[in-house]
Amino acid sequence: MVLGNSLSIVNASKYYKKFKAVDDVNLTVNQGEFLTILGPSGSGKTSLLKLIAGFEQLSNGSIILNDEDISKQKPYERQIGMLFQNYALFPHMTVFDNIAYPLRLRKTPKDEIKQKVESILKLVHLEQYGYRYPEQLSGGQQQRVALARAIVFNPPLLLLDEPLGALDKQLRKQMQLEIKHIQKQVGITTVSVTHDQEEALTMSDKICIMNHGRIEQIDTPENIYKHPKNRFVAEFIGEINLIKGSVVNVSEENVKVKFHDSLIADIERKKDSVKEMKDQSILIALRPENIQVAREQSHFQNTIRAQIIEIIYVGEAVNIKTVTETGEEITAKIPAHISDLPGRGKDILLGWNPKDASLIHDGTPLHYY
Amino acid sequence: MIEVKSESWIPVKQVSFSQRLARFTGLQWLLLFVPFGYIFILMFFSMADFFKLSFFDEDGFTLEYISHIFSTDVYLKVLWLTLKISFLVTVFSLIFAYPLAYMLVSTKSNLWKKIIFSAVLIPFWISLLVRTFSWTILLRKNGVINTILLDLGIIDHPLELIYNTTGVVIAMTHILLPYMVLSLYSVMAGIDQRLLQAAQGMGARPWKAFIQVFFPLSIPGLLSGSLLVFVMGIGYFITPALLGGTNTTMISMLIESNINTTLNWHMASALALVLFVTTLILLFIPLLLTGKNPVLKELE
The missing domain is CATH 3.40.50.300 (P-loop containing nucleotide triphosphate hydrolases)
Incomplete structure (x- = not known):
């Protein structure tokens, strides 16, 4: 042919x-x-x-x-x-x-x-x-x-x-x-x-x-x-958590982002991604399956405390809907075989790796800038 | 503590008349039986009674009337003319209706669709008698068409457009055209326009796509429309009676004169039977044509 x-x-x-x-x-x-x-x-x-x-x-x-x-x-x-x-x-x-x-x-x-x-x-x-x-x-x-x-x-x-x-x-x-x-x-x-x-x-x-x-x-x-x-693509493909933050510091490999007033997250810097600038407001994009759930301590670099509001069984996985102290909803997806899940209403620790998150501009898609 | 509320009063459910009626099974057959009876018992028995006259007279069973039709020149001529007129009417209405119906399904403009639909349907709603008489005004010797053509110098003598086969065909085509348009339209509307796009995408020029894809798929409408027009045509009475003159006698006119004028009901019955059997044969043609073609199968 x-x-x-x-x-x-x-x-x-x-x-x-x-x-x-x-x-x-x-x-x-x-x-x-x-x-x-x-x-x-x-x-x-x-x-x-x-x-x-x-x-x-x-x-x-x-x-x-x-x-x-x-x-x-x-x-x-x-x-x-x-x-x-x-x-x-x-x-x-x-x-x-x-x-x-x-x-x-x-x-x-x-x-x-x-x-x-x-x-x-x-x-x-x-x-x-x-x-x-x-x-x-x-x-x-x-x-x-x-x-x-x-x-x-x-x-x-x-x-x-x-x-x-x-x-x-x-x-x-x-x-x-x-x-x-x-x-x-x-x-x-x-x-x-x-x-x-x-x-x-x-x-x-x-x-x-x-x-x-x-x-x-x-x-x-x-x-x-x-x-x-950008935000449109992030939300259109799959499920995603978007956490508002602002850039504090940009280094060769990492971007430090402040979110929820006081917390700091390290996000791996990618070529080809948005140009990060200091004090710029930004969204941390996190796929639910990249978030780990822990009760007390997490070995992940970035963590956030949240309360479980709903647990949804979807077959191969469990979706855990949580809400943070500032009222933001974050969903984590964990394999269904993990047995000792904390129940609804319990406080947990959500954690993720710097390389598993990406940064996108807040608000409107890029081409309007 | 959980308190269990006991229901002391259970309401007696009211059963309405219609609910009680619904408990009789098979009642829905009534809905079918009444119209069925109306159509078949009333029509079938009166028809059978009438057709009996073809075979039975005062002397008992006879085939005289039937054989009389097929051995008399006049009757055969009338039969032949009836078939010829119906055939011509079918062909002409097909030629006129096909582009109209195609336009109806292919035009994107709603305005055009409405215009064509009204042009087709408005005559449909006007009384047959009125339409036939208006054709006499148009077609007669000093009628509109002849006057215009004479004034323009296109012709020297008025054309013989009326009281002959031409007049009957012209008027009957006009009157039966809507049936053809609607039959074609109903089938064409079901043809997926994307098939034409697909054919063009594969390299077919538009006219080729039309001939190879659209036309074969419209054949069921073409067949059912033609059949409808032909069958209606062979039994037509008013138009040929008013526009046909003495030379253009169709079978229905012969039946009428046998009933009303010569009072030979046996002959009328025999002629009606011939008409009826011809119609039945025509209606069975599509069954023979269907074969394996899945498009034509829908006609069954």
Whole structure:
């Protein structure tokens, strides 16, 4: 199979009357990479996908695929494979004919079509289903047919529009991995749009978080999760505790942050994170699973005293909701097998490592500064 | 100490009439039985009684009337003309209705949708008689159309637009068009527009996507609309009676004249039976056509 090509979106904007659906977006997807655009509804992620596919026209900027500006091309000229949310399989064609459709449009010889369709059916584990109609397949099977149809003609780019939205949870998890494996196997450059963060974290090489038509952060799933750039990203991905504080001292490796009037926390300084300045007000971002709970003494560098207000069992873990003396709520997540948990109303000590927290600006997202 | 309150007075639950009624099982069948009886018992028995006249007269059982139809030129001609007119009306209303219905589902402008819908539906609500008579005003020798064409010098002699097959086809197409539009629309509205996007995304030009994806999926509407128009067409009476003249006699007019003029009820019954059987055969055509195609299966 031919490798996919790189996609660049340069200064792209889309206005509907005065509403900015996509607002000056720049992003690059490298060859063979899987990028997920993640955002709440109305964030412009679907508009961006439609712009790439050609179903909408850019107001400004350009879209460059394989060194060619495709932003003025019609959808049928762009040669992009797309997987629709509802699969968009043709109900009047068999699985074979559905997959052969893009090949027939390209006037591929008959025996080559047969061979290509059969080999792609093998790839998606549906060898026996060529002569069935879409309605005779389960949701997951339809999904795989749609995927096969989207990549069978070796497009330079694959677009996925909420690919797993219509499947139930069990199947979704399975398909996440399956699509990812096929994508890697074929090596096709892929852009996916979803509002499901778990899906984004599982499948992507890179995640692009969008809000109000703008990109908030583009990074690897790990970095997005561990080092959110701003408050929006921090709160959008996973659960997080945000503790207000102000910078007291900035050294080579650490930032000392004063919080709750008198307490001081050491936070590891990361490259690429916000520019910390003395006296600047800031948020300490702490994932619940990075907080340890102790009764009396904690061996962690940073600690805070709090009272348990609720204990919630979530299966593999227990969420402990606490409130500090200053009234701030902090949630810790600890493994469920820890047995001697203090009960509700008890005072405990919350502790965390300097490297497990990150600092983000208080209040509005960065680009408003 | 926990105090256990004892309930000394348990309220007797009032059972309403409707609740008591609900305890009779099978009562809901009444809802079905009444309209069912209305449709079948009343219609079926009166029809059977009427059709009996085709086979029984004073001398007992006979096939004379039925065979008379198929051995008389005039009757066969009328039968043929009836089928021809219905076919033409079906074809023309399909040609006019398809773009209209497509426009209805594809336009994003609500205003256009309303305009088309009113254009289709308003004639639907106007009395059939009024519409047929207005066609005589338009089509007759010194009518609106001929006057305009003559004044413009396009034609030298007035066109024969009325009291012949042309007039009947024109007026019947107009009258039956809404049925076709609505049948097509109901099926087209269910076609996912994203299928067309998907086809275009794979490299199909818009017209190709239309022919390869949209059109095949609209066939059920096309078939059901055509069937509806055709079946209504072969039994049509008022329009051909008023616009057809003496040369354009359709089967329903023949039935009417046998009942009202010549008072030959046996003949009328035989003709009605032929009409009825033709209709039944036509209604079974989609069943034969369905085959394995999952789109057509919905018609069953």
